[in-house]
Amino acid sequence: MKIDPHAKFPTRECPGCAVEVPANENRCPVCGYEFPARGPLHRNLVWLVLLMLALLLIPLLLSMR
Numbered sequence: 001m002k003i004d005p006h007a008k009f010p011t012r013e014c015p016g017c018a019v020e021v022p023a024n025e026n027r028c029p030v031c032g033y034e035f036p037a038r039g040p041l042h043r044n045l046v047w048l049v050l051l052m053l054a055l056l057l058i059p060l061l062l063s064m065r
């Protein structure tokens with residue numbers, strides 16, 4: 001299955017076989033690699049990391065005064 005890299009629809013590169021896969025496909029049609037879901041879970045994880053960084057940095061900033 002050959003996919004035109006200049007196609008108008010968005011694509012992403014498969015880490016398994018480096019083929020351009022349509023962004024709406026969750027699985028690579030060539031090697032079967034499953035893309036990690038980029039949903040609310042991912043967004044929550046980012047906020048969790050930022051919150052933990054803030055919790056680590058705030059006492060550090062307060063102790064520096």
Ligand SMILES: [Zn+2]
Binds near residue numbers: 019029033
């Ligand atoms: Zn692949």
